[in-house]
Amino acid sequence: MRGECSLLFLAAVMLLGGCTDDPKEKGFEVFPDMVHSVPFQPYSKNPLTADGKTMLPPVRGTVARGTEPYPYGSTDEDRAKASRELKNPIPLTAQALARGKEVYQHMCLVCHGVSGQGDGPIIPKFPNPPSFSTKRIKELTDGALYHIITRGSGLMPPHALQILPQDRWKLVHYVNGLRGVGKNE
Ligand code: HEC
Numbered sequence: 001m002r003g004e005c006s007l008l009f010l011a012a013v014m015l016l017g018g019c020t021d022d023p024k025e026k027g028f029e030v031f032p033d034m035v036h037s038v039p040f041q042p043y044s045k046n047p048l049t050a051d052g053k054t055m056l057p058p059v060r061g062t063v064a065r066g067t068e069p070y071p072y073g074s075t076d077e078d079r080a081k082a083s084r085e086l087k088n089p090i091p092l093t094a095q096a097l098a099r100g101k102e103v104y105q106h107m108c109l110v111c112h113g114v115s116g117q118g119d120g121p122i123i124p125k126f127p128n129p130p131s132f133s134t135k136r137i138k139e140l141t142d143g144a145l146y147h148i149i150t151r152g153s154g155l156m157p158p159h160a161l162q163i164l165p166q167d168r169w170k171l172v173h174y175v176n177g178l179r180g181v182g183k184n185e
Contacts, residue, residue: 074151086143090169100174116178132179145172
């Protein structure tokens with residue numbers, strides 16, 4: 001008991017030893033290593049780097065965690081390339097279709113309509129999209145569809161920020177059903 005009391009007393013003295021009236025004064029430093037950091041602070045000047053900053057920009061080609069780079073831009077050539085090269089990596093399953101449908105209803109239906117006829121509730125306040133059952137849309141590859149969703153097309157806005165890559169592919173499965181192509185016809 002006596003030992004515990006002296007320990008408590010010692011702890012109180014150490015804690016109170018850190019108190020002063022001056023808010024800028026750090027007081028008695030029990031663990032100086034924790035007060036004065038050995039490494040450079042992120043925003044401090046740095047004599048060792050070329051630009052004098054401690055925080056370095058990521059090296060070229062760095063991919064942020066949790067993101068997937070999309071190498072095709074918005075040009076016609078890139079669209080043609082994506083259309084040829086991209087293949088749907090997600091197998092066609094009931095779950096994938098169900099998710100595709102859900103994403104379609106949230107993100108596309110408003111303009112393209114329940115069955116993809118281009119007659120969504122926002123039309124005619126927004127220009128009429130083409131019907132998915134036209135020959136031209138039926139001839140688009142899965143890759144082209146994925147690219148259109150990712151980068152947009154003409155007046156249609158891109159959806160890369162709103163829809164995760166795997167959901168975009170599930171959406172492709174669902175849209176294939178609407179346009180009457182593929183196994184899901
Ligand atoms: C804000 C309304 C709007 C939304 C939301 C929208 N679209 Fe579109 N979409 C359009 C319009 C308008 C066009 C015709 C664009 C043009 O030719 O200028 C179009 C065109 C398309 C085309 C044909 C593109 C081409 O190059 O021929 C496809 C495929 C398509 N949309 C799929 C989708 C899918 C899938 C979604 C859901 C992620 C979606 N759209 C969301 C308005 C929309």
